[in-house]
Amino acid sequence: MDGGASGIAKRAEGSGKLPGDDSFLDGFVVDDKDVYTTTDFGTPVNDRTSLKAGKRGPTLLEDFVYRTKLLRFDRERIPERVVHARGAGAHGYFESYADWSNVTAASFLGKAGKQTPVFLRFSTVAGSRGSPDLARDVHGFALRFYTDQGNYDIVGNNIPVFFIQDAMQFPDLVHSVKPQPDREIPQAATAHDTAWDFFSQTPSTLHTLLWALSGHGIPRSFRHMDGFGVHTFRFVNDEGKSKLIKYHFTNKQGTASLVWPEAQALNGKNADSHREDLWNAIAAGNFPEWEVGVQIMDEEDVTRFGFDLLDPTKFVPVEYVPITPIGKFVLNRNVRNYFAETEQSMFCPGHVVRGIDFTDDPLLQGRLFSYVDTHLHRNLGSPNFEQIPINRPHVPVHNNARDGAGQHMIHTNIYAYSENTLNGGAPFAANQTRGNGFFTAPARRVLDAAYLREVSPTFMDYWTQPRLFWNSLPKEEQQMVVNAARFELSNIQSTKVRQNVLAQFNRISNELANRVAVALGLPQLGPDPKYYHNNKTVGVSTFGRGPLPSIIGFKVGIMATTKDSQSLSQAKQISDALTAKGLKPTVIAETLFDGVGATYSGADAVLFDAVVVADNTKEVFTKGSSLYPTGRPAQILRDAFNYGKPVGAVGDGKSGFDSVKPDQSGVYFTNSADDLANKIAEGLKTFKFTDRFPLDE
Numbered sequence: 001m002d003g004g005a006s007g008i009a010k011r012a013e014g015s016g017k018l019p020g021d022d023s024f025l026d027g028f029v030v031d032d033k034d035v036y037t038t039t040d041f042g043t044p045v046n047d048r049t050s051l052k053a054g055k056r057g058p059t060l061l062e063d064f065v066y067r068t069k070l071l072r073f074d075r076e077r078i079p080e081r082v083v084h085a086r087g088a089g090a091h092g093y094f095e096s097y098a099d100w101s102n103v104t105a106a107s108f109l110g111k112a113g114k115q116t117p118v119f120l121r122f123s124t125v126a127g128s129r130g131s132p133d134l135a136r137d138v139h140g141f142a143l144r145f146y147t148d149q150g151n152y153d154i155v156g157n158n159i160p161v162f163f164i165q166d167a168m169q170f171p172d173l174v175h176s177v178k179p180q181p182d183r184e185i186p187q188a189a190t191a192h193d194t195a196w197d198f199f200s201q202t203p204s205t206l207h208t209l210l211w212a213l214s215g216h217g218i219p220r221s222f223r224h225m226d227g228f229g230v231h232t233f234r235f236v237n238d239e240g241k242s243k244l245i246k247y248h249f250t251n252k253q254g255t256a257s258l259v260w261p262e263a264q265a266l267n268g269k270n271a272d273s274h275r276e277d278l279w280n281a282i283a284a285g286n287f288p289e290w291e292v293g294v295q296i297m298d299e300e301d302v303t304r305f306g307f308d309l310l311d312p313t314k315f316v317p318v319e320y321v322p323i324t325p326i327g328k329f330v331l332n333r334n335v336r337n338y339f340a341e342t343e344q345s346m347f348c349p350g351h352v353v354r355g356i357d358f359t360d361d362p363l364l365q366g367r368l369f370s371y372v373d374t375h376l377h378r379n380l381g382s383p384n385f386e387q388i389p390i391n392r393p394h395v396p397v398h399n400n401a402r403d404g405a406g407q408h409m410i411h412t413n414i415y416a417y418s419e420n421t422l423n424g425g426a427p428f429a430a431n432q433t434r435g436n437g438f439f440t441a442p443a444r445r446v447l448d449a450a451y452l453r454e455v456s457p458t459f460m461d462y463w464t465q466p467r468l469f470w471n472s473l474p475k476e477e478q479q480m481v482v483n484a485a486r487f488e489l490s491n492i493q494s495t496k497v498r499q500n501v502l503a504q505f506n507r508i509s510n511e512l513a514n515r516v517a518v519a520l521g522l523p524q525l526g527p528d529p530k531y532y533h534n535n536k537t538v539g540v541s542t543f544g545r546g547p548l549p550s551i552i553g554f555k556v557g558i559m560a561t562t563k564d565s566q567s568l569s570q571a572k573q574i575s576d577a578l579t580a581k582g583l584k585p586t587v588i589a590e591t592l593f594d595g596v597g598a599t600y601s602g603a604d605a606v607l608f609d610a611v612v613v614a615d616n617t618k619e620v621f622t623k624g625s626s627l628y629p630t631g632r633p634a635q636i637l638r639d640a641f642n643y644g645k646p647v648g649a650v651g652d653g654k655s656g657f658d659s660v661k662p663d664q665s666g667v668y669f670t671n672s673a674d675d676l677a678n679k680i681a682e683g684l685k686t687f688k689f690t691d692r693f694p695l696d697e
């Protein structure tokens with residue numbers, strides 16, 4: 001075993017690099033520079049042409065080179081994840097802010113400045129592996145810590161609550177949101193009858209649904225969304241004292257979201273926008289960061305806040321329990337091979353380390369089974385998925401588990417049973433006091449209770465927290481929720497389902513229900529006020545949070561014309577000024593040219609976070625051309641404006657803005673390239689100028 005996992009740990013330690021690097025994978029890397037092709041068993045061969053009987057003759061069965069090439073090819077895919085199939089991952093490191101041993105015995109939290117390698121996979125939930133990134137969806141946030149006491153996985157989401165309360169309901173939830181089974185339509189979307197039928201019959205879904213209908217469902221990028229552990233977990237310290245905790249991963253880039261028509265168009269123009277943004281940011285050295293925080297609560301707090309901390313459809317508002325920042329993580333390395341690392345990463349809520357413990361949340365309890373089962377399926381039945389390089393812990397593995405398909409380890413201990421005397425009793429059982437072992441929080445108790453298949457009465461208020469969320473959104477984001485519900489519900493067929501949904505919305509807010517009802521041509525409803533209240537909380541919106549702390553890597557389109565050298569040179573000047581600010585400008589013109597990175601036939605407003613126009617471009621907007629679709633340049637500007645992006649122009653570039661008044665916020669007309677660059681950079685911090693979005697009367 002020492003040549004395996006522990007050898008890897010030694011290499012990582014000895015490399016002298018930050019643990020965020022992926023050098024622990026070095027021993028598995030295959031590079032094909034200046035080598036001959038071989039078979040899988042190492043024989044050098046020619047695999048370009050098959051072995052035939054004569055030049056025009058049939059291929060021979062004897063051709064082992066052909067046979068092995070094809071049989072390997074036929075098996076390139078493993079089953080995609082049944083949910084969260086679409087995703088992207090990156091390596092990085094976690095750094096603890098302090099010694100947290102007063103609350104947890106987890107070693108990765110044991111010292112200020114201690115660094116631990118991490119791997120994070122972001123995902124959407126419903127779509128298949130090839131689905132577009134900008135689907136409206138909950139987003140997965142699966143974080144693995146390769147700690148010096150084993151792997152610790154927090155398999156969370158970008159929304160702090162979940163649809164259901166019992167893992168038993170998970171297949172039903174997923175069947176309802178996946179494409180309808182007869183025609184397999186729609187892909188990566190909930191705008192269909194089965195999804196909303198389930199939602200309206202399962203009111204525990206309402207809370208997560210409202211979050212997904214808001215900006216949280218369509219983040220600008222993975223870098224601009226937060227993560228949450230969702231469940232309540234436990235921290236346990238060395239003395240066995242435990243606390244209930246909720247994880248928050250707060251992004252340091254700032255929370256930013258798109259608007260729905262923009263997201264839909266972007267899916268067509270660039271289905272990979274999220275994975276591309278993450279890849280490019282890391283490749284450019286702009287490493288995204290998240291602060292790891294916990295809400296720390298006492299065991300006795302479990303039902304103190306008017307809801308049950310074991311209910312994963314509830315979050316703990318920060319007025320009740322503030323977030324204690326405990327560390328941060330940075331993603332600083334892209335994967336070297338998507339399949340080997342991202343696709344084969346297999347996270348388990350059951351991967352825990354000493355100092356962490358579960359709670360009796362029935363969703364969490366059920367997840368502890370489901371993930372391992374999924375990985376067995378995806379790894380074609382073999383439990384040795386834990387030995388795949390991206391999954392193996394960075395510490396030695398010692399137990400009596402043996403063999404299985406794809407076993408990589410050469411176990412020399414022939415006494416693979418406990419208890420034994422012939423191997424001195426090893427491997428020994430570790431526990432709280434011996435061998436730094438994992439231990440269950442001593443405070444955990446099972447009540448003297450009957451066996452039942454029932455929902456706890458403490459789980460049954462499904463409307464108070466969705467209302468809290470609704471009340472806490474700025475009016476622009478409330479409008480976004482209303483618009484999204486109108487879109488979804490107008491795309492379903494069943495009036496009965498629409499009515500059922502409105503009845504549920506009406507228990508949250510009469511205003512919400514009726515604003516949606518009006519667009520569906522359905523009658524207005526009288527209030528259903530049992531759960532109505534006027535409470536608000538903070539930090540739950542994606543709009544109205546103030547300027548973004550970082551705009552690094554944001555993309556700016558600069559419209560110019562190849563017909564005028566002054567326009568091009570000014571575009572270049574704007575581009576240089578934006579690049580100096582860490583932005584990613586692209587000059588757009590009729591044809592590719594020196595310094596022109598995109599054409600009007602390929603460019604679109606959705607590909608940029610801001611769009612500006614260089615001087616001397618009037619003709620582009622007034623004259624048509626066979627080089628691009630009719631009206632495209634003007635449409636880019638109009639769309640950018642309508643999607644709430646900062647826009648601007650130098651000199652007569654302004655003529656492109658036929659319908660835009662210069663005095664509107666986020667619209668910058670100026671006479672200097674540098675001034676425009678400054679203003680656009682400032683505007684990007686606001687990101688979306690929401691006053692351009694129409695609100696219901």
Ligand code: HDD
Nearest residue numbers: 081083084121140141142156157162167170230370371374
């Ligand atoms: Fe799950 C994958 C997050 C409930 C069963 N889940 C998966 C992933 C994330 C989550 C981020 C992708 C991991 C990766 O990137 O590889 N899931 C959650 C959260 C939940 C949740 C935050 C609620 C709090 N999940 C949940 C339940 C069940 C599952 C209740 C089943 C009973 N989830 C799975 C799974 C997946 C999965 C079927 C599919 C692929 C995989 O596990 O590796 O086992």
